[in-house]
Amino acid sequence: MEDKKLIALAKGAMQMAYVPYSHYQVGAALLTKSGKVFTGCNIENAAYSVCNCAERTAIFKAFSEGEHEYDAMAVIADSRRPVPPCGACRQVLSELCPGSMRIILANIKGDVEVTTVAQLLPGAFVSEDMQ
Ligand SMILES: O=c1ccn([C@H]2C[C@H](O)[C@@H](CO)O2)c(=O)[nH]1
Numbered sequence: 001m002e003d004k005k006l007i008a009l010a011k012g013a014m015q016m017a018y019v020p021y022s023h024y025q026v027g028a029a030l031l032t033k034s035g036k037v038f039t040g041c042n043i044e045n046a047a048y049s050v051c052n053c054a055e056r057t058a059i060f061k062a063f064s065e066g067e068h069e070y071d072a073m074a075v076i077a078d079s080r081r082p083v084p085p086c087g088a089c090r091q092v093l094s095e096l097c098p099g100s101m102r103i104i105l106a107n108i109k110g111d112v113e114v115t116t117v118a119q120l121l122p123g124a125f126v127s128e129d130m131q
């Protein structure tokens, strides 16, 4: 699937965001190796610390449905620069995705930046660190 298409699907998911506190909508679209797309939006809460980002919504949807192999993720927001995932999402992506997986960051203006899971979180804490 073309990056443009995955970005368009992320943009669709952005409209589903529940953001009464930040008013900042984010959308994500995760392409699985099997060719399926799982979308996600950010979902906020009056107890701010349990807000869930679009990226984690998308990957948790996929993972919880038995889809564990991923190809790429697109993320979009109405941000000045292509929206960068937060630290919590970077940690989750590091655990569940290959380091070489492409992450396509975008904004509504049309700026796009392509990076990888490993580039987003060099030196990530991993299970081997507990041995
Ligand atoms: O990459 C990002 C950055 C932020 N947010 C959400 C979390 C919160 O709902 C709002 C403001 O931080 O944006 C995401 O979903 N993804």
Ligand SMILES: [Zn+2]
Pocket (backbone or CB within 6 Å): 053, 054, 055, 056, 085, 086, 087, 088, 089, 090
């Ligand atoms: Zn996040």
